[in-house]
Amino acid sequence: MNRTTNKFQWTRKHLIGIKDLSVEEITYILDTAKGFENLSTRSVKKVPALRGKVLVNMFFEDSTRTRNSFTLAASRLSADVVEFSKTSSSVSKGETLLDTARNLEAMGIDIVVIRHSAGGAPVLLSRSINACVINAGDGYNEHPTQALLDAYTIREKRGSLEGLKIGIVGDIAHSRVARSDIWAFTKLGAEVILVGPPTLMPAQVNKLPVRVSHSLDAVIEELDVINMLRIQFERLGGNPFPSVREYSHFFGLTVERMEKAKKDIIVMHPGPINRGLEIESEVADGNNSVILDQVANGLKVRMAVMFLVSQAAANQDTEIKTTNPS
Amino acid sequence: MDIVLKSKDITQIVEKCAKWISDFPASDAPIAIIGIRSRGVFLAGRIAQVLEKKTAHEIPCGTLDITLYRDDLNDPHSTQQPQVRSTEIDFDITGKTIILVDDVLQTGRTVRAAMDAIMEFGRPQAIRLAVLIDRKGRELPIQPDFVGHHVEVSPKHKISVSFKESDDIDQVVIE
Numbered sequence: 036m037n038r039t040t041n042k043f044q045w046t047r048k049h050l051i052g053i054k055d056l057s058v059e060e061i062t063y064i065l066d067t068a069k070g071f072e073n074l075s076t077r078s079v080k081k082v083p084a085l086r087g088k089v090l091v092n093m094f095f096e097d098s099t100r101t102r103n104s105f106t107l108a109a110s111r112l113s114a115d116v117v118e119f120s121k122t123s124s125s126v127s128k129g130e131t132l133l134d135t136a137r138n139l140e141a142m143g144i145d146i147v148v149i150r151h152s153a154g155g156a157p158v159l160l161s162r163s164i165n166a167c168v169i170n171a172g173d174g175y176n177e178h179p180t181q182a183l184l185d186a187y188t189i190r191e192k193r194g195s196l197e198g199l200k201i202g203i204v205g206d207i208a209h210s211r212v213a214r215s216d217i218w219a220f221t222k223l224g225a226e227v228i229l230v231g232p233p234t235l236m237p238a239q240v241n242k243l244p245v246r247v248s249h250s251l252d253a254v255i256e257e258l259d260v261i262n263m264l265r266i267q268f269e270r271l272g273g274n275p276f277p278s279v280r281e282y283s284h285f286f287g288l289t290v291e292r293m294e295k296a297k298k299d300i301i302v303m304h305p306g307p308i309n310r311g312l313e314i315e316s317e318v319a320d321g322n323n324s325v326i327l328d329q330v331a332n333g334l335k336v337r338m339a340v341m342f343l344v345s346q347a348a349a350n351q352d353t354e355i356k357t358t359n360p361s
Numbered sequence: 362m363d364i365v366l367k368s369k370d371i372t373q374i375v376e377k378c379a380k381w382i383s384d385f386p387a388s389d390a391p392i393a394i395i396g397i398r399s400r401g402v403f404l405a406g407r408i409a410q411v412l413e414k415k416t417a418h419e420i421p422c423g424t425l426d427i428t429l430y431r432d433d434l435n436d437p438h439s440t441q442q443p444q445v446r447s448t449e450i451d452f453d454i455t456g457k458t459i460i461l462v463d464d465v466l467q468t469g470r471t472v473r474a475a476m477d478a479i480m481e482f483g484r485p486q487a488i489r490l491a492v493l494i495d496r497k498g499r500e501l502p503i504q505p506d507f508v509g510h511h512v513e514v515s516p517k518h519k520i521s522v523s524f525k526e527s528d529d530i531d532q533v534v535i536e
């Protein structure tokens with residue numbers, strides 16, 4: 036059953052962030068995700084690839100899209116899914132993250148999908164347990180599967196990210212999506228322009244491989260892709276801008292502003308949308324919007340990631356078995 | 362390195378296979394061809410082309426990637442990792458006679474995986490198996506309905522099939 040010779044070998048059993056990935060690795064995930072393309076349209080929307088595997092969704096923060104996407108992706112691959120949430124678990128009784136994870140692992144978990152408010156929680160977890168760890172968002176650090184689905188969506192529309200100018204607009208400081216996007220887009224050859232008020236730019240933004248602009252009007256004409264971020268009111272401290280109306284006036288994507296943009300500009304949003312704040316409804320539902328494609332592609336990318344990490348884990352296990360025969 | 366089949370032999374086999382299919386009784390279900398990635402796809406395409414000329418009917422032709430149906434996903438004996446690629450079957454297979462096409466039949470495991478995959482697209486009337494090369498080493502009770510060429514070699518040899526579409530040359534060699 037072998038024939039195709041691939042030069043590239045995927046070897047990671049965890050997906051922690053995009054920053055550590057090579058261009059080949061990112062491309063390999065996107066290519067693999069392409070293989071899952073038609074799964075959603077056939078009569079049996081399931082493949083047996085992860086049959087008998089158990090995945091736990093450990094979400095310490097709220098989520099609808101990401102969590103459901105991971106659950107559905109796992110079911111399409113025939114894995115069993117255990118749902119875990121902070122409020123209905125022993126975490127509310129004071130159990131630590133590692134103890135919780137080890138306990139779940141003792142029940143025979145193969146893949147842990149984790150979202151946590153603390154940046155670095157997934158790395159910590161990956162060092163302490165045997166199961167595969169997939170980061171579904173950690174603090175302000177990374178949200179790798181979101182960046183992968185964003186890159187997949189752009190690639191699907193344009194063939195490649197090479198040479199594209201991609202604007203990421205809004206609350207960059209509190210956005211893990213922005214961080215992962217920056218790494219993914221620049222590695223794949225795009226130029227990233229961060230747009231937002233100075234108060235919403237991350238510290239040491241000059242160390243990132245990006246250009247910064249504080250005026251959306253100044254850059255909108257040159258953008259091929261615009262990714263509108265949500266203002267994360269739950270994370271905002273102090274007063275980063277005078278009023279929501281003022282923010283919306285300067286940084287909202289309105290029909291009027293769209294007229295200045297390229298005709299084929301791709302409008303993205305990681306969701307959830309605050310309609311009328313960072314994006315007007317007409318634009319969010321308009322012809323340039325790929326917001327729902329992003330959601331659909333999220334499923335493919337997450338299936339690809341689950342498949343690849345669990346293959347890498349299986350390969351490592353056989354290597355251990357063959358090197359130390361016990 | 363022995364050359365088993367040359368370009369003209371492969372062309373003849375494709376013709377023979379198309380004839381075998383066109384000789385199916387007219388009462389049978391409509392034909393569709395599905396090639397297994399990667400080399401089976403080219404073979405399937407060629408057979409469909411010849412068959413279309415012969416019958417002046419359009420023959421639906423699809424592509425199947427069996428990676429997600431492999432039986433060794435949890436137990437890879439090699440570090441050789443299969444790449445998932447797309448399956449493209451954009452016609453309804455229910456009620457059709459599916460000609461499943463692959464380059465080399467050895468263990469039968471690929472065909473087992475392919476049949477499982479096909480069943481998830483619908484309920485074909487029948488599945489027939491056509492292969493270019495049949496070699497020894499079956500591990501499952503699967504036999505082909507059409508064989509282009511039988512090869513008897515020991516398991517340590519590798520049969521390498523090349524097609525113009527991907528390898529610039531049509532040939533089958535034993536290495």
